Amino acid sequence: MKIYQVGGSVRDEILGIQKSADRDFVVVNATVEEFLNAFPNAKKVGANFPVFLVNGEEYAFARKEKKVSPGHKGFDIISDPEVTLEEDLKRRDITINAIAKDIETGELIDPCGGLKDIKNKKIVHITDAFAEDPLRVYRVARFSAVLNDFSVDPSTIGLMNSLKKELYEISVERVWGECVKALSAGDPSKFFELLKESKVLDIHFTELNDLIGVPAGPAEYHPGEIDTFDHTMKSLRRISGKTKGTDPMLAFSVLCHDLGKGLTSPENYPHHYDHDKAGIESVENFCKKLKTPSSYLKCGVMASKYHLVAAKIKEMRPAKAVKLLSELKHFPAGSIKGFLRLIYADSGEGTETLSSYIDKVLPALDEKLPEKWKDMGEKSGEILLQIKAEKYKELKDNIISGEK
The missing domain is CATH 1.10.3090.10 (cca-adding enzyme, domain 2)
Structure with missing residues (x-):
């Protein structure tokens, strides 16, 4: 039985990229029984061919694929001890993903020219069998x-x-x-x-x-x-x-x-x-x-x-600006700061001034509704918006005064 590290983790190690947390391994010249004797705690996860998890890492038995019908599922899978490492590597999509590393010696096995393509920074399919999936x-x-x-x-x-x-x-x-x-x-x-x-x-x-x-x-x-x-x-x-x-x-x-x-x-x-x-x-x-x-x-x-509209918040009436900031706080990609990055992406211009302005007026959203105005339905919401808008205007006026 031989075991090789394969796929993206090998590629990334060659590129000097930080070692991948997900390493994949291929098992050749072994039966399932022989593998389980060596790794008794292995957990089977593959349905169509032998794949096991050992300490969270995937070990798949070498396999070949034969196209039998259209689509990405139209394959017959052949997995047995006779399938070689080279056959397993050649069924893959691109050359830089078809390099294996002997886990005992560190030797790299490269039947498809992936090392050359890594050196030349090229993404190249292995064979026209690429078109099968x-x-x-x-x-x-x-x-x-x-x-x-x-x-x-x-x-x-x-x-x-x-x-x-x-x-x-x-x-x-x-x-x-x-x-x-x-x-x-x-x-x-x-x-x-x-x-x-x-x-x-x-x-x-x-x-x-x-x-x-x-x-x-x-x-x-x-x-x-x-x-x-x-x-x-x-x-x-x-x-x-x-x-x-x-x-x-x-x-x-x-x-x-x-x-x-x-x-x-x-x-x-x-x-x-x-x-x-x-x-x-x-x-x-x-x-x-x-x-x-x-x-x-x-x-x-x-x-x-x-x-x-967010890029023009300084020009808005206070109530409208408060409503907008309240919405942007719930932007899933980083709240208001994330939305400022979106504005920068769109315009290509720095948002430091806008960001500083928003930081200074944002406390307006923290204003609370006095007890006497609570439990009045829509009216409570209108009053709270008015309170926040007044605070926003006060903060904005302070900014303008400070700039003079």
């Missing part, structure tokens, strides 16, 4: 976001495009699973840009695809931006964590903030009047199709609804 289109796009200084080989992009019709067969849950991993990656924009380049963005991300070719706005406000899709990608990059990863809910908020521009009638270009309000329905449709969690839906709706 359409989910790999989204996996490659996700790896592009994770390994954001790598480029995807043109032949791989061509294969991704050839799978366009089969993408309809993938469950949206699996698509969202890859998408949310990409949103957490160092540069989420690479995920969507690669789907655009391979001409498959329209399959599951229709509302984003509709932004292609739509002017972002008047040129003086959007210099150097090709269209609204380009603006959205640049906005994403402004809040991307690169090597540290990205807040996925904030990234999703940025992704959604201008979806309403896809609904603008061309006769109104380059203006997008009321796109913030129009975008709410687009966000709701987008999230419904992807079956996103409710927290992501809330992020997207708030991003569309408030990204313009």
